Amino acid sequence: MMQYEKLLDEASSLGLSVYERYLKGQIKGLYSDNVIWMNKSLPTYAEKYCILAEEMGHYKTSVGNILDQSKINNRKQEQRARSWAYEKIVPLSKIIQAHKERIINKYEFAEFLGVTESFLERALERYQEKYGDAINYEGYTICFNPLGVIEWFEDI
Known part of the structure; x- marks a missing residue:
């Protein structure tokens, strides 16, 4: 829980707003326009921590709407955001x-x-x-x- 709260504080210091809501389907988190939406149904703080890091990775590395993962550029941006998260919380x-x-x-x-x-x-x-x-x-x-x-x- 403590790591998740530290990352929430870091997100806030970057000017990001983080909200927990029930999201449709299998969506665990979304980032857009300095707002991160976390799925309220995530079962553990460990999972919330990982998803928050990945969404912060989108803030740091992604441009535009990359929801359509059939496009190679969008998949590359998704990979960059995940890599950022890995290096952030598993250095x-x-x-x-x-x-x-x-x-x-x-x-x-x-x-x-x-x-x-x-x-x-x-x-x-x-x-x-x-x-x-x-x-x-x-x-x-x-x-x-x-x-x-x-x-x-x-x-x-």
Whole structure:
């Protein structure tokens, strides 16, 4: 709940208004003209947190009406907004922090971040698409499949 509330505060500081309403069909969230609509039927704060981050990603990265996902440009904008959300709430630094906290599985990692397991899974898949199987980051090597962190010795 705390992460969701922090993100709500950040949205507000950006001039975004966030409203929770029951939305039709499978719609979990929508962004338009500095307003984010969140589906009031979202069952957990983790899901609300993930959806809010994605809708903030649309604020940061999208232009125009992209509801028609049959158009390639709209799909690209959707992907950019999701990537922004992944990097916002599952940054590489948090993967290292989880390693230091001795978190040993994706369930615990999702709990640690306050996200859903499916969001975490998609974020890790996106990182693997972007960086390959591993990336060197701040003295560590982060492996994405399987997920793991290697801590390197300093020069001796």
